[in-house]
Amino acid sequence: MPRKVAYSGKKKKEQLMAKRQRKGTQNYLKKFASESDDSDDETPPNPRVEKFHLQPAESHGRGRYALQFFKDSDKEIAQMKQKARDPLVYVDLKDREVTDQPFENFDFPIRPPWNYKMSKEELDRNENRYFTDYLQKLGEQHQEEGKHLGLFELNLESWRQLWRVLEISDIVLIIVDIRSPTYMFPPALFTYIKSTLKKDVVLILNKIDLVRPEVVVAWKHYFLDKYPGISVALFASYQSRKANNMKVTKRGPNVKNNGECALELFKQVKSIVGSELNLTKWEEKIHEDIAASMLEMDAKADQEVVVKPENYQLEEHVRYKNGVLTIGCVGFPNVGKSSIINTLKGHKVVSVSRTPGHTKYFQTIYLTENVRLVDCPGLIFPSSTPRGLQVILGSYPIAQLRVPYESIRFVGERLDLPSVLSIQLPPDYSEWSPLAICDAWALRKGFLRAKTAHPDTYRAANNILQLVLQGRIVLDFFPPEFVESEDTWKTHPDIAEVEKIQNKELDNAGQLVHDYSSHSDNEDNKSESSDESSEEASKPATIPKSGNAFSLLDDESD
Template identity: 30%
Template sequence: MATTVFTVESLGLKSTKRLSNVKRRGIGSAGAHRKGVTTVLAQEATYDVERRVRDGRRPLMSVPLGYVERVPSDFRDDDRALAMMPARPKWDYELKRGKLHARERKAFVAWLHRAKEAMIEAGGYAPAFEQNIEVWRQLWRVLERADVAVVVVDARNPMLHLPPALYAHVTRRLRKPLVVVLNKIDAVPMAAVEQWASHFIATLPGIDAVVGFSSRDEAPADERFWDKKNREHEERDHAAERMHRASCIPIGRDALLRVCQELAASGKRFQTTDANADDQDDDDELDDDDDDAKDSGDEEEDTEAEERAMQALRAEQEEHERARAEGRIMIGLVGHPNVGKSSMVNSMLGRKAVSVKATPGHTKTLQTLILDEKTCLCDSPGLVFPRTDLGPAEQIIGNLIPLPVVREPFSAIRWLAEAKLVGAERWEAIQRKYSGSSDGKLAASLAMSMTGALKVRPTTDYDPEVIELLNNEDLTGEALPWSPLSMCQAYGKMRGFMQTRGVDLQKAGQTILALVFEGKIPYAIPPPLGAPVIRERKTAYVDDDEVSDDDTDDDDIKVTRSGFAALAMDSDAEEQYAYSSDEAGGAFLSMSSILQPEDFKKESSKRGSHKKRANF
């Protein structure tokens, strides 16, 4: 009888362990800002990678589950969520040259330490998140300039792409109108889009409107869903049906502009100043004398860069004031990498103004674009936010981490396979309801299991560890339950991904993920079951002339009931991504950075399953 053996060595993993006595500068420390606006994600510890590889042998849907559903009612915008978003320190145009960036770097490093402690305290494995202060600076500037903040999320997994930290920052710290755009709705049945919109509006009181959008015509080929053979017919059917049902949720460019103009023109927003965009505690106030002593050397080195930064800030302020004087509103587009912001901007402009690429984080700087005499768009680079309620697997499937730097694909395959199994019944219900329509066909493809999409057959290869995990010797000789590694094994055999020691599991797993990103294995998370949970809506906007100088919410906030009224309304990637492993500067926040391998078993018992992870 054949024996299937999965080992770390068979995957060709290389150790990335560095000597503890080698000091490295972390992102946010002196000199890190010279990296420019380049996405920086810390590298994972080899121990965590090996642990997930070993876990890949475990059958699907066995405890602990790789996929745990999150619903909007679990969404939290409390102080813990706010702490996951770094606030820009107070500043003005009279600051001494070099002082601004020194303040920001000092505050950013302090925030990295606090974020790390929060993630470790939550007990989960920390996912990747942006650790370059230059990228965060772009986000700060966009949100400060915006009259309306527009968060673009992928409609296939909205809960992943709506970070609690960003939501809390916009609604609680900046107190600006917030619009959520469900992008790529062509990949999700319209019934699901409408249900997601209902849940967001009812459950998250800081969201003023939800708009649907699809920029597929301007998107790269790997974002398209249908086969070329049937695309034209499907497009006609799809467009006609969606136009017929478009009254349930505002869709498209005109609807988005109308919503944003109404929110900005109503005057119901807090008057904020660029110098006071944060609510930091007294403990976080920066001491100027300390900055002078600590960063005097940096000022000499970075005089030219700091001066350019201040000139850019002044130019932005002048441009912003000119736009306001002309009655033009500023829409700030923010969101995760690879949610389609650049394609959306090109679609709204009717021309290619922003380059589009499948690599996450392709847009590197903020860009101000004039739509018409009434509206400006300010596009920010995609940014991965720190969170404690998800892991690397979901980030990989969400295309937040570039495929060329994914060190093990098996945890992501587990997450996707289990997500499809959990959501299959709900997609089948939509398929039956809209049978024969494009929505019904979409739902049918989303309900298909991973093994069905891969067209692999069950394996009878004997794996002693799987038998031991299942505690069932009777399975010997029978078809074993699917696991991520066995799926890669079967798919690799079918495709001929062979090495001298057997199937190239790493290549098979990477190929499966590539099929997901190309849309050849469609996936989407179905909306929650049941009616939306309606929360009290805080009307956190008042007329500008009524805003007082104090920063308390008690005088400004009026509590009402929301209901549903608001509803009307590849190799290139490796060069673009840098890595840091310095713990002090915000290294990958992994439990292995503070635990030895022999301590892992004891600590893992404290963590429990994914269900025990902290949710915002």
């Protein structure tokens, strides 16, 4: 047994103080939650703060970086269950045209003023007090306005990670998922970085392999028009297996190269940095990586960089400190921040997972000797985004959902799930509802409860939501006026650039092949907490070029 290390009195005192402060916030959260709880008097008081310990067990101060959200009350759960039987009401395609409206009147926690004279304890106290006040004001405001408040990160430690990353970065990459970019781009964050911190922002539209080129181009121009001074880069951290004749290894998709994306990002960064720094080494690296991928050389062996969380310290930001460019990667959970870093690096250096909230403390990785990348934990910013949608956006770990049917409804009212999943209305139902969809899928996939042999509705729901999150069933959103102008976007000159990045290669049967579409049923829950590198390699899936793109689900095997 390891010997206990002696603790100094000072350290003990600091530890106690930190604990007391944490408790202070927790008590406040409980109070706030129970005040906003509309449950009737008979319902026992519910602490309503949920924590998810998703970080590795050996992590620093287990629980310290846990994801924290308000928990649904028992009454809300009962209501959601009840509603699961209500028929689906299909919504028009126009409904998928969205703006940044969910962030209207919402800001986010920023680091309160500090100075070098403050002791660490004073600083901690200050930040705790600020965060508690922030939550209180947000709660009051949303109650007064009767506005829906979506899930958002309640853990001060996670916000501190963001503050630190924003402080040390010279350029900030805000990374969003192309399927739903405005739900992941808080305008307040952009304004804060640009106007208050006076730093440049590159918006990365990631996972562009998942949507049609015209959608990508329309979103790109939406952001360029709406946010003057923003740079936009397109990215996909997947690799065409066909194009490169690569095998999917036990370690998951090869992240060796997506040179087009790296090059595009490089150009954006270069135009910001100008001649202030010499970025030749980075450019050379990209060209070397592209050449290596053409020769089908193996990527370097997996070598995960384990970086301990940096000390909690404060220092004035100095642009290009010691001649090094620091690029921070920030964004919502699961948008692919860590994957982008691995792609830029050319091999796996940081851990990636299908489960939202995987990176829990920020890590710095040197790309070249004078360019370093900072991988920030994903953060859910306060917004009015409906919770059912938040799950599909990857903001909430699917396996932790108590009632998944609200999210199934969200998808089912926007996509023709019976045809996508090739399911028939089960005998007990007269019309399609979230429950009917899940029961039908459970029957189709043979998800049956062990004792009763009834359809395992919950497992089926979980499975469908995983398929949506992973992009095997694509639910995407569009910028305003997209539906009418779709044909114009299809002929936009930028389409060629997107297609080049998407690197889609048709095989002889006229089918598209790419790596991320693979999924096997027994991965639905297992993958929730694991690093993708240890996930079982799954068989490739093929997506027909036209027609029902989801008939691939027929190909799934257990």
